[in-house]
Amino acid sequence: MSSLPTNPTKDVHARQLLGQLKKTFEETSEDVSSAKDVKKTIDHLMNRLPLDQQCEQELGPRFLKLQDLLLCKNTAPSHRFRDIRDEIAEINKFLAKVDAKVDQDDFQALSQDQQRMIREADKHPLLKRLRVSYEFSLRQLKHDPRICFFLAIFPGNAILRKRFLIYWWIGEGLVRDEEEGERVFEELLDLELLIPYHTDKCPRVTKCKIVRWIRYMLISEARKEKLLNLEGGIPRFDPAHSRRTCLIAGHSSDLGIKTESTPSEKLRTIFNLNERDLDFQDQWFEDPKLLKYLSLRGISRITKLPESIRELASLEILDLKSCHNLETLPDAVISLEKLTHVDVSECYLLESLPKGLHNLTSLQVLKGFIIGSSQKSLIRLQHLPSLKNLKRLSIHVGSEATIQEGEFDYLEHLRQLRRLKISWGKADNVKMSVSFPPGLQKLNLEGIPYNSKPEWLTPSKLMNLDTLYIKGGKLRDLLAYEGEQWNVRYLVLSMPQINQETLMSKFPLLQYVKRLKWRDGKQSVEDEWSRDIGQ
Incomplete structure (x- = not known):
């Protein structure tokens, strides 16, 4: 094993340490209970990096202890793994408290x-x-x-x-x-x-x-219309007169979302402002059958949604972005025929979306589509062409993904698709072909695993593309052997070695460009330029 650094809280070093810990759990032949949960927690911590300076100082001793436990060979494996599990759990608990405090501090009551x-x-x-x-x-x-x-x-x-x-x-x-x-x-x-x-x-x-x-002024006017009240100095929807409610850290029990009760049947929208630690109850979805908008974005304690979600027959928008501990979506979701928007992006523990999701033909936005192993992925890209109204799609290629031959060629059948994001969680240079829909306007590629430009990433295959993002990954030369010019106007890329003159010659319509660089595992802006503002 390579020697570990002396400051394991720094981003690149912490990733190295956590990666080796995860590998140790994967390779062990010991019967370690909860090993799967430990690996999931490690994944969550890696997604939480980098740490700010205060967290580095507070967690430094724990990361050093993890480093010592990883290198120690004298302790019985079962005891060592138990100690590692406990340290990781304490780190995760500390960071959860930090996140909750930041959000609550941001939501201050009026004087x-x-x-x-x-x-x-x-x-x-x-x-x-x-x-x-x-x-x-x-x-x-x-x-x-x-x-x-x-x-x-x-x-x-x-x-x-x-x-x-x-x-x-x-x-x-x-x-x-x-x-x-x-x-x-x-x-x-x-x-x-x-x-x-x-x-x-x-x-x-x-x-x-x-x-x-x-x-x-708006608070004053909304109070007159009986839309808001100011109890406790915090503006909130008036439950006596409002068809909507929001979740506020430390105040959710005041807003019709209580652990001992059910949201009112008159509710049309529920969304999260800054709650992160909500205890979810199965009976909550039994009454609000007219609910159209449900956003639980960023609530970390949600591991699953109840089957009672099938009762939300009027639901159109389901936003679960950044519910980092969400492990599964119930099959009941596919019964929600009015859904137009589903967002499960940044739900890192999800391994697949429900089988039959492609039958929700009203879908216009689908974020967080997952390509995993052939055994775990219940729905693949070849099922999506039935979504004739789909305009936005984000796809994550997981670390254990099995990409089937020609799978990404099915994208060209999504004729209404205008915005597409593909992110890779694996660095393997797996060859794949991609056929884009003709009307695609925005393409976002994150962590692209190719050293050289793939043949599908050319202007002739993306004639209507207006915005192109290429962030992270191995690709270093977008313009290699390029004779064509792009129609792109907005460009963000992690290729600082491409100079401005070359970019302008290949992207003559550019209105804005930002070049990113990576140093010590952190992303920063190398330079940016806007036609309206200049360098």
């Missing part, structure tokens, strides 16, 4: 002065002026004013993702589809009810925030 100002908004000069401006904006917006009122539920420092807002609006019935949602989002930006949040120079807006004073 007494702020609450008084909101209650007396008609007397506050700035809020009065904002209300006049807001009423004028609503006349221009020409949409249900609740689109604005509902924004008040988010904490003052929240960074809101465009896609989350659009899916919520669809679930509420405030917009018909994603296209209308896109237009409403742009209008809210134009009216400055939302402001763009940028971390780079890309001209596209995918995240936004709410100005503090706009939020105060």
Whole structure:
């Protein structure tokens, strides 16, 4: 065994240590109970890396102890494995508490002065002026004013993702589809009810925030409409008058989601703001038969959904992104015929989606499709062409994946597909052919396992492609032996050695490019350029 580094909490070193621990558990012939759970926990920890400086300091002794246990050969294997299991469990427990604390700190109650100002908004000069401006904006917006009122539920420092807002609006019935949602989002930006949040120079807006004073004004107006109350200084939907509820860390029991009760049958939408530690109850899905939107995104304690989910006959959007401990989806999901959106991306313990999912012919968005071993994958890509309305698809090729010959060629039959992501969890250079649908506009490739450019990644096979991301992986030269020019306008790639002049010659329509680099296991921006902003 190679020698281990002296600082095992650093990202690349921690990955090395955890990888060797997992390998040790896989190769042992000892009868170690819960070995499978330990390996899953190790996978979860690896996905949680890198650690921040505070976590490195706090967990340093435990990682060093793991390193010692790995190298120690004098202790009986069963005792050694038990000690390793206990240390890993303590690390996982610590990180779960850190994540929960960060989220709760972000969701701070309004001060007494702020609450008084909101209650007396008609007397506050700035809020009065904002209300006049807001009423004028609503006349221009020409949409249900609740689109604005509902924004008040988010904490003052929240960074809101465009896609989350659009899916919520669809679930509420405030917009018909994603296209209308896109237009409403742009209008809210134009009216400055939302402001763009940028971390780079890309001209596209995918995240936004709410100005503090706009939020105060919206809370005041939503209270008048009996959509929100301010109990405890935290804006929340009024259960007496609202058809929606949200999960807030430390306050979920106040919102109609209680361990001892069932959500009201009148609920139309349930979504998670920052809860991570929710005890899920099977009976919760027995009453809200009119529920259209369910987002449990980021709740780590969920390991499975109850079979009673079949009772949600009206459900259209199911968002389980980043439920890191989710191990399975029940077969009952395939009975939800109205589903248009399913997101199980970043659910790293899932090994397959339910057999028959391809019969949900209303699906427009499917994120987190898994290609695993031939024994564990109950649904494969050849089943997907029946999804005639599918517009967005993300695929993860697992570390144990068996890729069948011609499997990725079935993608070309998804004629409505516009956005496709493929990520690889294995580094093996497994040859595969890919045939893309003709209307594909965005392609995201993560961890691509090829050293040289595959023949399917060429401009002639992606004539309508507008956005291309290539992040991580082994590919180092996208333009090798390339005679054609790309029509791509937005480009992100992990190939810092390609210079700007070469890029512009091969991508003459570029509006934005960002080049990434990896150092010590961490990703950072090498440089970026926008045609509107410049270098």
